[in-house]
Amino acid sequence: MVEVEKSETEKRMAASGLHMPGDSKERDRLANMMGRIVIAASDARYGLPDMAGRKAVFGRYAGTTVKGADGEDYRILYDEDVKGVFNA
Known part of the structure; x- marks a missing residue:
């Protein structure tokens, strides 16, 4: 299992309401999300x-999506749902 924090873009979109992408490239970009890894289980693939x-x-x-004790939203993922990991 991997726990990630929402990216700033996702936080802004959620706060502003409905977002309608203007073209197919924008829709494809929004099909994937990015977040910062908070913690990963020792037996996770990554x-x-x-x-x-x-x-x-x-x-x-x-x-x-779960709300943490700090009031922030976090996403709990199975490791196979993670498409890639890279340095920030």
Whole structure:
């Protein structure tokens, strides 16, 4: 399992309401989401010790959104839902 925090773009879109992309390239970009990894389980496919703080790309509807104790929204993902991980 991997826990990611919403990117700033996703936070702005959620706060502003409905977003209608103008072209197909924009729709394709919005089909994938990006977030910062907060924690990854040690048995996750990408479960490396230094995973926290790296960026993850995942499907828009992947995982489950939960509200953390700090009031922020987090997405809990299965590791197979993560399409890629890279340094920020």
